[in-house]
Amino acid sequence: MIVLIDDEAAELRRIMAEGLLYPVFQPILDFRVRAILGYEALIRGPEDSPLHRPDQLFSVAARNDLTLDLEHACREASLRAFAAQRLPGRLFLNVTPGCLLDERLMNGHTRELLNELAIAPNRIVIELTENQKITDMPGILEALQHYRGRGFQFAIDDLGEGFANLRMWSELRPEFVKIDKHFINGIADDRIKFHFARAMQDLAEICNALLVAEGVERTEDFICVRDMGIACGQGYFIARPETHPIRQLAGQTVTALDQQSLLLSPLTGGPGKLPTxxxxxxxxxxxxxxxxxxxxxxxxxxxxxxxxxxxxxxxxxxxxxxxxxxxxxxxxxxxxxxxxxxxxxxxxxxxxxxxxxxxxxxxxxxxxxxxxxxxxxxxxxxxxxxxxxxxxxxxxxxxxxTEMQISAARYANPLTQLPGNVPINEHVDRMLESGHPFIAAYIDIDNFKPYNDAFGYRRGDDVIHTLARLICEATDPQIDFVGHIGGDDFFVIFRSEDWELRCWQIISTFAQAMGNMLGVEERLRGGYMAENRRGELSFQALPTLSIGAVKVGPGDCESHREVAAAASAAKKQAKKRAKNPANEPLGGSLFVERRRIGSTDALQPVGRFLN
Known part of the structure; x- marks a missing residue:
């Protein structure tokens, strides 16, 4: 939008000279500690001026070669207001990359202002916006090193809006990365947005950066972002920008936070004993x-x-x-x-x-x-x-x-180090108490004992190790729980929506892995010759998987015992299907209990086999 003013440059200079710019501050919530991390300063012009909105201010500045002057004035107004209100935490200051080379930043003026206002540099996060193309990357990198050496931190804004800020991320290595609001608005209902944000989260972990989800406006999106493990959030649901912002979280935010997320590895000594x-x-x-x-x-x-x-x-x-x-x-x-x-x-x-x-x-x-x-x-x-x-x-x-880790190790399976029976039961009980729906999947290896007897326990352990790895690779570590009951039995609590596809992936990759553990002849025949229990040489099929899955909804079960019994019954049905000679499964079977637990409906098989 182009603002029509008789002399727009003169009007902008007047606003800056008379100190008429003022900031509004929007809180940034740290989900991990349920507290305000800091505030982003957003600049405004006089309310009765055509240059009230920031886009109008910066458009006029760009047309009249006043961008650096405007940014300098915005920076000083924001710092003075932040100090005057004695706001806690960090201050996020919007800066274009080119402004980093402004001599008013490099010559110590900002450092003198911070000293005057008693603001430590480690409280300032310089938020780089993608409003201009970076033409001097070596100079920008040198400037970043200069500021970081004095305690400043950096953030990049609107990740996902364009390819340029992906390059900025890889080159600048910021401490904070803000996800564009497009990917956050509706994320709870949009799988594509969810997976985009998950990919950004994986990158952030590799780069040791903290993600900030911008544009959080709905309760559902707030809870989804928090449960994904994204560190921070910002948006109208938390608080709107104000000249005098909140210092304590509002009631709706506290209520949403009180809907506690479910930790997958809480390292507890028993239900309800998670220290805080x-x-x-x-x-x-x-x-x-x-x-x-x-x-x-x-x-x-x-x-x-x-x-x-x-x-x-x-x-x-x-x-x-x-x-x-x-x-x-x-x-x-x-x-x-x-x-x-x-x-x-x-x-x-x-x-x-x-x-x-x-x-x-x-x-x-x-x-x-x-x-x-x-x-x-x-x-x-x-x-x-x-x-x-x-x-x-x-x-x-x-x-x-340390005490929790020792307690957790006591209940871990010694072969795979996955959670054993006690933490499995605790997690199921937490899920039931929360009211979240989930899928309980019991995974068992068929024909494992003959293989173990024929090739020895070391080869048998290799099979169990392989299955444990494949299960962990096929599940989402953020929301799915993997446990090892013992021997060749595993238990998975799925919250992933595509859990059925993940089960088939486990069956398929395990079948491939078993084929690779034997010679070409055994793979072609689908088995091997070994002694049976009567000491007779006979053909033994390759180990395969049977998976019994049960859907558990709110109120379906009262304790982990009921869930375990239902999953065990489904697993037995899967094994019966696998033993049916007419089916001749080559990879394994998946059986899903379609009825509600406790109902009298017949069991309903699914898909049946991977051939």
Whole structure:
């Protein structure tokens, strides 16, 4: 849209000169810890001006060679408003790649402004937009190295909107990547969008970047994005951009978050025993933000075991003070006289790691693994509905994880290291309690004992190892659960919509793998000669798979015992079909229980065999 103004360049210069630009801030939610990660600053012109909207502002700037001037003015307005409101967390600043080479960024002006506003560079995320083509990639890379060396982080915007930002991702290696809202709006109902986002997530894990889902506007999309494991979300469902944005999550967001996702490997010691941040919270009496530095020093001197002090404004945590950093600063000449009576806000970390009490141990561990190193020493602040309740330490977190891993190893299958009977039962019970529908699939190897007897247990173990690998490759590690009951029996809890296709994939790839384990003659004959149980030499068919699958809906079962019994019955039906000489299966059988568990309908077979 072209804005018609008598002298548009003069109007834009007037707006910048008179400081009439102002930002609105939109919160970015960190799903992992149920807290606001930071805010994206979005610029606005005067409401009564034709240049109110950002697209109008930047269109006029581009036509009049004022883009760098406008970006500089936007950056300063956003930083000053962010500091004036004392907003917590990180600030995401939109910057075009060419602006990184602006001498006003390179000559230290921004660093001086940050010092004036008491904003640490590690709280700033420079969000690169794809509004202009990069013509000097070596120069941009050199600029990124310069800024990263001073603590700044980077994000790229609108991933998926074009090929250029895919190149930016590979070249610039940003800490944050924002998925374009096109792929998020309706993702809960659109398999194509879901798989596109999943592919982006796989890339993010390889590149050690955090994904931010933009344009989250519906409850269903919010829950889908969270359950996919995407780190952060942004959109109207969480909060709209405001000049004075929310500091605590709104009711609808909290309600959606309370619909807890189901972890596949919770490392629990029993149902309902999954530790959370609340279990690690230790109450340390906080200091108010207006407390003096002398007061803080006195607290540390009075308690030698006190390593950190949380800082609050009312009941809301706003910072963290590290003991060693504080004492080291005040050990220098005249520091106590100069700063002793000033507010402790001067020396606190304005962006501490703040987590909700329901954040799981696994989420905390993942968060700390990619966080700046000082979080490992400072720990994290725990909140309940945005209010301070205590401080957790990394030491206690590591101790808890170690204890959980030891407990999990106790219940893992020793051959495949997959979850054994206890974690399988726990996961089924969690699924039943959640009310989520799922498919329980019992996988068994047919003709395994003769093969094991004929070729030895080492070759038999190879078959079981191979099947375990093929099952894991065919399932979605984000939502499907794979367990090893024991021997040649496996149990899978599917939540993937294409679970039936995945079952056939397991059957097919296992048949191919078994053929490759024997010679050409055995493969051509579909078996081998070996002694049977009576000691007679006879033909033995190659091991194949029988899979019995049961659909479990809300209210169908009360416990894992009912699910296990139903899946076992379906597996027996699959094995009966496989033994029918008329069928002569070459690969295996899949039998699906089509009736509701507990009904009197006849069993319904599916597909029947892979020939």
């Amino acid at each position: 941040a609340r279990n690690l919270a230790r109450l340390i009496e906080p200091v108010p933000m207006n407390a003096s530095n002398v007061t803080v020093i006195a607290r540390f001197e009075a308690d030698p075991d006190l390593d950190v002090l949380p800082v609050v404004q009312g009941t809301q945590p706003v910072g963290m003070i590290n003991r060693h950093s504080m004492i080291d600063r005040f050990a220098r000449p005249f520091r106590k006289e100069l700063f002793g009576r000033k507010s402790c806000e001067l020396f606190m970390d304005h962006a501490p790691l703040v987590v909700d009490q329901y954040a799981t141990i696994q989420e905390l561990a993942m968060m700390l693994s990619v966080a700046p190193k000082h979080y490992l020493f400072d720990g994290f602040i725990v909140t309940a509905q945005g209010k301070y309740i205590g401080v957790g330490s990394s030491h206690d977190l590591m101790a808890t994880i």
